[in-house]
Amino acid sequence: MEDQSLTPIRCKAAVCRANGAPLVIEEILVDPPKSYEIRIKIICTSLCHTDLTFWRVKEDFVVPPVFPRILGHEAYGVVESIGEHVEEFAVGDTVVPTFLGQCDACSSCASEANNMCFAVPFSISPGMRRDGTTRFRDAHGAPLHNFLAVSSFSQYTVVDVNQVVKVDPAVPPKLACLLGCGAGTGEPC
Numbered sequence: 362m363e364d365q366s367l368t369p370i371r372c373k374a375a376v377c378r379a380n381g382a383p384l385v386i387e388e389i390l391v392d393p394p395k396s397y398e399i400r401i402k403i404i405c406t407s408l409c410h411t412d413l414t415f416w417r418v419k420e421d422f423v424v425p426p427v428f429p430r431i432l433g434h435e436a437y438g439v440v441e442s443i444g445e446h447v448e449e450f451a452v453g454d455t456v457v458p459t460f461l462g463q464c465d466a467c468s469s470c471a472s473e474a475n476n477m478c479f480a481v482p483f484s485i486s487p488g489m490r491r492d493g494t495t496r497f498r499d500a501h502g503a504p505l506h507n508f509l510a511v512s513s514f515s516q517y518t519v520v521d522v523n524q525v526v527k528v529d530p531a532v533p534p535k536l537a538c539l540l541g542c543g544a545g546t547g548e549p550c
């Protein structure tokens with residue numbers, strides 16, 4: 362039987378094609394996870410004000426607008442497949458992606474004073490942390506950019522192992538998804 366973890370998944374995502382334009386549900390391809398990545402089936406995702414900020418972003422914003430893009434960074438899901446060198450997670454784990462990294466090895470992660478990892482720093486680049494590329498393609502094969510290395514407005518997404526935590530499956534998904542940003546930052550959701 363073919364190893365599904367090595368094949369792209371065809372699914373649906375809410376794609377933002379231009380700033381301020383309505384999100385459109387499109388059929389997309391989600392590539393398999395690379396090393397130190399996991400692919401997640403999204404069960405629940407919420408809307409954060411930061412998603413709105415990057416949806417209506419203008420040319421004079423602090424970073425250039427990047428489209429097409431899959432927004433969303435508060436989510437709860439189930440691990441569908443794992444990439445090479447992933448030991449912390451297994452298929453079926455219930456997880457919450459985080460837009461901040463945690464390598465558990467750098468001096469910042471070892472400190473009790475902050476949570477800004479030096480090895481996996483905060484980034485609003487349109488790709489994954491380690492290689493800068495995206496795991497999403499549209500129906501024509503064109504890349505769809507990432508958002509905060511989470512992009513949860515999709516039925517499936519790929520995240521870095523340093524940007525995801527396991528959660529007790531007894532926690533209701535609609536509450537667990539808020540832990541990824543709204544609860545941690547105190548941001549109105």
Ligand SMILES: [Zn+2]
Nearest residue numbers: 464467470478
């Ligand atoms: Zn670190």
Ligand SMILES: [Zn+2]
Nearest residue numbers: 409411542543
């Ligand atoms: Zn947020």
